[in-house]
Amino acid sequence: MEDVVLRGIAASPGLVIGRVVVIGSPFLQVPSRSDSDDSNIDRWLAARKQVSEELARMAQDGGRDSSSQETALLEAHGMMVMDPGLEESVRKMVADGSSAEGATHDAIEGYAVSMDGLEDEYLRQRSSDVREMGTALLRVLAGQTPFPMANLVSGSVLCAAELGAASLLMLNRTALGGIALETGGPTSHVAILARSWGIPAVLGLAGLLSAVSEGDLVALDGGRGELWVNPAGNERKRLESDAKSYAREKRALAALRDRQALTIDGLDIELLANIAGPQDLEPAVDAGADGVGLFRTEFLVTGRRSLPSEQEQRDSYRQVLEGMKGRPVTVRTFDIGGDKPVPALDLEPEANPFLGYRGIRIGLDRPEILATQFRALIAAAADGLPLRIMVPMVSTMEEVRQAREILVQARSTVGPGSGDRISFGVMVETPAAALLARHIAREVDFFSIGTNDLVQYTMAADRTNDRVAQLYQPFHPAVLQLIGSVSDAATGAGISCGICGEMAGDPRATALLLGLGIRELSMSPGSIPAVKRQIMRTSLALAQQLAHQALEKATASEVNGLVDRFLARHSDRP
Amino acid sequence: MPQVKVTIQRGAGLHARPAAEFVKLANRFAAASSVRLNGRQANAKSILGILSLGANRGSEVELEVDGVDAERAMTALRDFLATASE
Numbered sequence: 001m002e003d004v005v006l007r008g009i010a011a012s013p014g015l016v017i018g019r020v021v022v023i024g025s026p027f028l029q030v031p032s033r034s035d036s037d038d039s040n041i042d043r044w045l046a047a048r049k050q051v052s053e054e055l056a057r058m059a060q061d062g063g064r065d066s067s068s069q070e071t072a073l074l075e076a077h078g079m080m081v082m083d084p085g086l087e088e089s090v091r092k093m094v095a096d097g098s099s100a101e102g103a104t105h106d107a108i109e110g111y112a113v114s115m116d117g118l119e120d121e122y123l124r125q126r127s128s129d130v131r132e133m134g135t136a137l138l139r140v141l142a143g144q145t146p147f148p149m150a151n152l153v154s155g156s157v158l159c160a161a162e163l164g165a166a167s168l169l170m171l172n173r174t175a176l177g178g179i180a181l182e183t184g185g186p187t188s189h190v191a192i193l194a195r196s197w198g199i200p201a202v203l204g205l206a207g208l209l210s211a212v213s214e215g216d217l218v219a220l221d222g223g224r225g226e227l228w229v230n231p232a233g234n235e236r237k238r239l240e241s242d243a244k245s246y247a248r249e250k251r252a253l254a255a256l257r258d259r260q261a262l263t264i265d266g267l268d269i270e271l272l273a274n275i276a277g278p279q280d281l282e283p284a285v286d287a288g289a290d291g292v293g294l295f296r297t298e299f300l301v302t303g304r305r306s307l308p309s310e311q312e313q314r315d316s317y318r319q320v321l322e323g324m325k326g327r328p329v330t331v332r333t334f335d336i337g338g339d340k341p342v343p344a345l346d347l348e349p350e351a352n353p354f355l356g357y358r359g360i361r362i363g364l365d366r367p368e369i370l371a372t373q374f375r376a377l378i379a380a381a382a383d384g385l386p387l388r389i390m391v392p393m394v395s396t397m398e399e400v401r402q403a404r405e406i407l408v409q410a411r412s413t414v415g416p417g418s419g420d421r422i423s424f425g426v427m428v429e430t431p432a433a434a435l436l437a438r439h440i441a442r443e444v445d446f447f448s449i450g451t452n453d454l455v456q457y458t459m460a461a462d463r464t465n466d467r468v469a470q471l472y473q474p475f476h477p478a479v480l481q482l483i484g485s486v487s488d489a490a491t492g493a494g495i496s497c498g499i500c501g502e503m504a505g506d507p508r509a510t511a512l513l514l515g516l517g518i519r520e521l522s523m524s525p526g527s528i529p530a531v532k533r534q535i536m537r538t539s540l541a542l543a544q545q546l547a548h549q550a551l552e553k554a555t556a557s558e559v560n561g562l563v564d565r566f567l568a569r570h571s572d573r574p
Numbered sequence: 575m576p577q578v579k580v581t582i583q584r585g586a587g588l589h590a591r592p593a594a595e596f597v598k599l600a601n602r603f604a605a606a607s608s609v610r611l612n613g614r615q616a617n618a619k620s621i622l623g624i625l626s627l628g629a630n631r632g633s634e635v636e637l638e639v640d641g642v643d644a645e646r647a648m649t650a651l652r653d654f655l656a657t658a659s660e
Contacts, residue, residue, distance in 0.1 A: 086620075
């Protein structure tokens with residue numbers, strides 16, 4: 001029998017094998033108009049009372065194992081149910097002849113739809129909370145419990161079309177092995193809760209409920225975003241051994257959280273976090289990041305019809321700077337192009353978006369956009385919080401100079417002396433910038449090597465294209481030579497050089513990168529512990545030897561062999 | 575009735591948690607209170623209304639309060655919005 005694998009959004013890492021427990025669809029048939037009699041409003045008030053009491057009971061019980069954040073969430077849901085505006089709308093509709101069910105549905109949708117239309121992504125997501133409360137009311141009106149019940153036994157994998165945060169909090173968390181949903185994304189409450197509980201979750205799994213039934217054995221890989229249904233034979237053996245080593249690994253890495261990232265010979269390496277918005281601050285701080293090495297700012301513009309104001313931008317930047325409590329934050333200016341939907345910019349589709357109008361090329365073509373972003377950043381760091389700004393997709397010296405000039409002008413607009421302490425750097429991600437590093441280094445304060453693009457442009461291979469993906473080789477000697485020469489140029493000019501692509505978070509690359517002179521690695525917060533462990537197992541002298549040998553090789557597979565042997569020799573500590 | 579313009583400094587704006595705190599505060603007073611942003615008005619005692627406004631940090635909103643304890647309510651609500659938390 002062929003193994004069935006579903007792929008969705010990797011929302012919370014971890015690997016679990018367990019039995020499926022299905023929670024049926026929460027959607028209920030809504031009678032729009034019923035025998036309109038006086039009992040409708042009484043039925044509604046009784047249903048509201050029941051939902052509200054259930055939430056209050058849970059918020060109180062939560063004292064045992066809930067965080068204050070979860071209690072606050074349940075409290076906010078309770079306030080939604082008891083909302084005076086909601087009651088007023090329902091009373092009006094019932095008086096006009098609606099059933100309690102129809103009025104609940106319409107009144108709730110009225111609020112949810114207006115939240116769906118908000119620009120702020122976080123507030124937009126709250127519409128699902130409102131709808132969950134509507135569903136709870138409808139369930140009670142239909143004679144059911146307000147929140148779905150699930151018969152969880154230890155290690156169960158919960159499968160549902162969708163699941164609200166309150167419903168999740170009502171479940172027996174200690175028995176929950178994993179969560180698989182047909183809907184939802186990485187910023188939903190379910191994803192946030194799953195990450196904070198350390199439970200694997202895969203969301204957005206199309207066709208989930210037709211692929212699994214109650215009691216099926218599944219393997220849920222929250223790191224890869226995969227769900228295996230009834231795996232058998234060798235695949236099952238592999239998944240079981242992976243699940244075991246995952247659990248062992250998790251314990252070992254948790255022990256490193258508060259340790260400093262020092263090599264055996266005492267060199268301190270900066271481990272920084274890549275974040276895509278203020279919502280990623282908590283995981284970054286939790287992972288013990290020394291700062292933010294890549295703050296992607298595209299969330300401010302993607303999907304929007306109008307560009308964010310200077311003030312809105314300043315507030316987001318400020319939130320991140322304050323959230324990192326004095327640790328340095330490196331912001332990358334908008335890195336957009338024809339492959340990302342930005343209605344506000346009205347970008348034309350291009351035959352070659354990755355070789356097209358993108359990154360700093362847009363910033364210099366439409367300098368008012370770049371200038372606004374610079375001013376917002378300068379204002380956000382007005383009281384001296386440590387800010388570094390870098391521009392993406394640089395390939396010429398002129399681009400560096402023009403961007404710097406716009407920054408200088410932005411400083412003088414904001415006020416004399418403002419932004420004096422802000423560092424200005426460039427992303428090195430084109431071979432042209434890497435080969436020119438010696439010149440560029442004299443005119444900037446730092447480099448950050450974006451290895452994802454540098455590998456793609458050096459190898460001329462798109463890794464999302466299956467037919468050429470094998471050519472996307474981060475360990476190719478050509479790539480390593482470029483990284484080494486950029487790092488050397490930075491050292492020669494006395495500026496810092498970090499890495500912020502996926503190579504930075506790959507423990508197999510750690511020793512190589514240290515050997516090439518890199519002292520700052522920025523990665524997704526979840527990768528920090530494993531990279532830290534690799535640093536603690538490596539000495540600078542050995543790493544330099546390894547890098548020297550790798551630079552002499554002619555193929556990526558020879559480098560891979562070299563790295564494998566190195567790692568096998570030095571895997572005993574700590 | 576008392577009216578005042580405030581620029582929101584609290585948290586990231588009137589997001590879930592600050593919005594809930596704000597609504598609880600409004601409910602401590604007998605006075606009716608409302609928040610207006612971009613021509614839309616919400617009852618300050620309604621969390622659904624406040625969330626639907628989409629008020630971010632930096633948004634300038636208009637507070638309106640009416641009732642016996644209007645003055646105290648106005649001071650409390652204005653200070654809440656104008657003060658950065660923590």
